Structures are given as C-alpha cells and as structure tokens.
Amino acid sequence: MTTYLKDIFSNTSNVSIFAMRFWKEVFKPPFEIKEFIKQCYLLGYKALPLVAITGFIMGLVLTIQSRPTMAKFGAEAWLPGMVALSMIKEVAPIITALICAGKISSGIGAELGSMKVTEQIDAMEVSAINPFKYLVVTRILATTLMIPILVVFADCIGIFGGFMGMNIHTDVTLFRYLHKILESLNFIDIIPATIKTFFFGFFIGMIGCYKGFTASNGTESVGRAANSAVVAASLAIFIIDMIAVQLTDLYANL
Amino acid sequence: MKTKESNTSYEVSPQNIINVKGLYMSFGENNEVLKGINFQVKKGENLVVLGKSGSGKSVMIKCLVGLDKADKGELYVLGKDIAKLTYEQLNSIRLRIGFLFQNAALYDSMSVRENLVFPLKRHSKNITTNEIDKAVMDTLKDVGLEEAIDKMPSELSGGMRKRVGLARTLILKPEIILYDEPTTGLDPITSKEISELILSIQKKNKTTSVIITHDLACARLTADRIIILRDGVVFMEGSYEQLEQSKDE
Numbered sequence A: 001m002t003t004y005l006k007d008i009f010s011n012t013s014n015v016s017i018f019a020m021r022f023w024k025e026v027f028k029p030p031f032e033i034k035e036f037i038k039q040c041y042l043l044g045y046k047a048l049p050l051v052a053i054t055g056f057i058m059g060l061v062l063t064i065q066s067r068p069t070m071a072k073f074g075a076e077a078w079l080p081g082m083v084a085l086s087m088i089k090e091v092a093p094i095i096t097a098l099i100c101a102g103k104i105s106s107g108i109g110a111e112l113g114s115m116k117v118t119e120q121i122d123a124m125e126v127s128a129i130n131p132f133k134y135l136v137v138t139r140i141l142a143t144t145l146m147i148p149i150l151v152v153f154a155d156c157i158g159i160f161g162g163f164m165g166m167n168i169h170t171d172v173t174l175f176r177y178l179h180k181i182l183e184s185l186n187f188i189d190i191i192p193a194t195i196k197t198f199f200f201g202f203f204i205g206m207i208g209c210y211k212g213f214t215a216s217n218g219t220e221s222v223g224r225a226a227n228s229a230v231v232a233a234s235l236a237i238f239i240i241d242m243i244a245v246q247l248t249d250l251y252a253n254l
Numbered sequence B: 001m002k003t004k005e006s007n008t009s010y011e012v013s014p015q016n017i018i019n020v021k022g023l024y025m026s027f028g029e030n031n032e033v034l035k036g037i038n039f040q041v042k043k044g045e046n047l048v049v050l051g052k053s054g055s056g057k058s059v060m061i062k063c064l065v066g067l068d069k070a071d072k073g074e075l076y077v078l079g080k081d082i083a084k085l086t087y088e089q090l091n092s093i094r095l096r097i098g099f100l101f102q103n104a105a106l107y108d109s110m111s112v113r114e115n116l117v118f119p120l121k122r123h124s125k126n127i128t129t130n131e132i133d134k135a136v137m138d139t140l141k142d143v144g145l146e147e148a149i150d151k152m153p154s155e156l157s158g159g160m161r162k163r164v165g166l167a168r169t170l171i172l173k174p175e176i177i178l179y180d181e182p183t184t185g186l187d188p189i190t191s192k193e194i195s196e197l198i199l200s201i202q203k204k205n206k207t208t209s210v211i212i213t214h215d216l217a218c219a220r221l222t223a224d225r226i227i228i229l230r231d232g233v234v235f236m237e238g239s240y241e242q243l244e245q246s247k248d249e
Helices: A002-026 A033-072 A076-117 A120-126 A131-169 A174-184 A187-213 A220-252 B057-064 B087-094 B112-123 B129-142 B158-170 B188-205 B216-222 B240-245
Strands: B018-026 B032-041 B046-051 B072-077 B097-100 B176-180 B208-212 B225-230 B233-238
Touching (some): A002 A131, A033 A131, A076 A131, A076 A174, A076 A220, A120 B097, A187 A220, B032 B057, B046 B057, B057 B208, B129 B158, B158 B188, B188 B216, B208 B216
Parallel strands (some): B097 B176
Antiparallel strands (some): B018 B072
16 A cells, blocks of 8 residues: 555656756747647548537437437427537547547557656657657647647537437528537636646646657567556546636536 | 776777766766766777666767766867867767767658758758769668668668668768677677678778677677676776686676
C-alpha cells in the first residue's frame, strides 16, 4: 500500500515537472510550426471518421432511447432540445475525449516510446535538436487545439443523428428541428462545455507524451506506455469533467 | 603499453580534443559502472574502446555528448567542460560531434533523404534546396548508398542502416565522431566494409574518432590506439600490436 501511494505521488510530481517543462518550452523560439500543422493533420483530421461515426450513433441512440419516456409525459416536442443539450454539455465532449484518449494518447505513447527505446530521441538530442520541443510541445499543442474542434464536429453530427432518430417515428423538418434546438440552448450551455474540451485535449496530449517520452529501455515498455496512457488519460478526462461540472454549477448559482 | 597502474597518471591537457579524468558513473546505490576512467584523445586519432558487455563503454561515450551525466570527474570535449555547460552551449558542442548509435537510430517515419535533410536544415540558415540536395547526394555517395535515397528505414538492411546513420552524422561535418558498436549484428563481410568506411571517412574528413566495439577485426583495422575497460577502469592501453603481444588477458 505504501509503495502504491509512493508511486502515485512520484508519478504525479513527475507529470507536474513534465507539464512545467512544456510551459517553459512552449513560448521559447524556435517554433516548430510545420511539425505542429502536421500533428494537427495526423491527430485531428485522421480522427474525423471515428468521431463522426460515434457522434452520429450517440445522437441517434439518445433520441431513440429517450423518445418513449418523453412521449409518456407528452413532452416529445422537447426532444430536440434535450438531445442537443445532452450532446453539447456531456455526451459529445466525454465520448470524443475518451475515443481520442484511446486513439491519440495511446498512439503518441507508443510512437514516442518506440522512438525512446530505439534511441531516436537520443539521436535528435545529439544532433542539437531539442526533442522535447519538436516531439512533445507540438503534439500537446495539436491535441489541445484539435480535441475542441473534434468535439464541436461531434456535436453537429450528433445533433444530425438525433434528427434522423426523430424521423424514424415522426416527420420533422430539419429547419423545425434546428429551430427547436436553438430555442432551448443558452450561451452558458455551450461555453463551459467547450472550455473543458481544451483541458481534455491538453491532458490527452500531455499524458501520451509523458508516458512515451519517459519509457524506459526495452520494447515491453512501449506497450506499457501506450496502455497506461489510455488508462491515465481516460481517468484524467473524468476528473476534469467532474471539476468542470462543479465549477459551472457554482457559476450558474451565483 | 600502459596497464592499470598508470590509470591515474593523466593530466587534463588542452592540446587533446577529448580529455577525461576520474570519470565515475553509477546506476543505483551498488552498481558503480565507471570507477575513475582516465583517457585522452588527440586530434585526428582513432581511439578504440574494448571491454566486456556491461563494462560501461556505451555509458562513457554517452557522457561525452551529455546524454548521460557523470557522477564525478572532469570531462573536456573540444576544450569545454561538458558538465558545466548550459543546454545551449552543450548543443553548440554537440553540433561538432557526430554519434553513430548501435542500431543507427534512424527516424522511422522519415525516408533516407529526410533523415539527412532533417538535421541539416535545422542547423544551416539560408541554405537553398539545391545546396541541400547536393549535400545529401555527396554524403550518400561517401557511404556508397546513393540508390537508397528514397527508401524508408524499414526497407534497409542492417549494414545499410549503419551507413545511413553514418551519413546523417557526416552531413553536419563533425570534428569528432563517436561510434557505439558500429559492427554489432552485422556479418563479417559487412563488418569489414563498415570498418573500412570508418577508416576512409576519418582519412577524408580528418575527423577524430572514438569507437566502442567488441569486434577485434574492426579494432585492428581502425585503431590508432586501444583502451580496454575492466572493472570500471582503463585496464590496458596501447596499439593493437602491443596489446596482442601482451601476456595479460
């Protein structure tokens, strides 16, 4: 038990040091713009199909599952608003972030881990290239920027999925459906939900990079880095979500 | 020939390109790998370091480029004390040192051309595309691999990977090249080719080399001087012929 706690504290302090190094390096030139754009493409654009499919299914399923209950109370007309609110505030951010934790965080962990054990990171270091700046800073910035964009994309696709779900049993035009959604949405619903996705993105990138960059020698550690990156990133997402919900609640009650 | 009795007789001398005195390095509390290593390398010299696996050879050359930090000792490379340099100062020294890793450490996601262009572009301001292409082709010609320019590292054999690794090192025109077991994992014919390549590069570019190896054929071919590490210290030192004549191990 003591060893377990020691490990947790040691890991937390190491991640904090790693994050501090990120903030130190991120504002220092040279800026790796090309690598950052490449990472945005690889980490963001390439995740679009997966996020689109999941978002669409979540919107569709949420509508189909909620419709009978709403119909019982004669509140079927509120269904578009309810689906949109659920998607924007919770479902799309969490599901997208978890998918990205599985796809992106583990990918970064495995990639950097394998670079570490095959001495590619050392090779960069001896060529007087700062590997932290080139590999870590670019990836963390890319995930911090791309996850919110992916979430907004998942919101839209999910809302469209809801529209498809509505039309299985009823006949609603897209215009009317969107009108109902806009009627029930407030500014306070969108902003906190979007802000938290930047934190999701930052932690997904940082945990993947930390696990990969600190992989010890040996191929076994590559698998371990990828695996633990997913677990730690998923846990971090839930913790951030809980804090974000609490803070939003506090702000809303002011 | 010097044996371990002469181990502490060196003085740090500014005339030598590498000066190492009293280098200690340990991993954990009871695992001291280097126990006061002393050696010097003259400009243009090929120094071969022999020793059993785990004797600290690789750790020693990693200390020379600041990849590993020594616990104690003086470590002067190109006149600078490596331990006392800032990150920026260390990088300016690293630019003058080439390092060939045991498994070449090629960037897997880049082609051979990109592996060479990557460090060159970063450290050569205002270089044109034509100049880059010429430098890449010339360097690949030096290692006899012009035809592999657009291949990915996964398509290369072990010997080819080492050559590309060497080309990537040479493209920055280093004054010192550190080789970490350059012939390990290669067949005898390819090993001989790599050893001859090391020698020809040293003659052409007038570089100073430190070669870590287990391969006696490589040592015989490339060494101006050999040091043998044992029990964390320099156990023997001399030319290949002197060591061969020795009655010691």
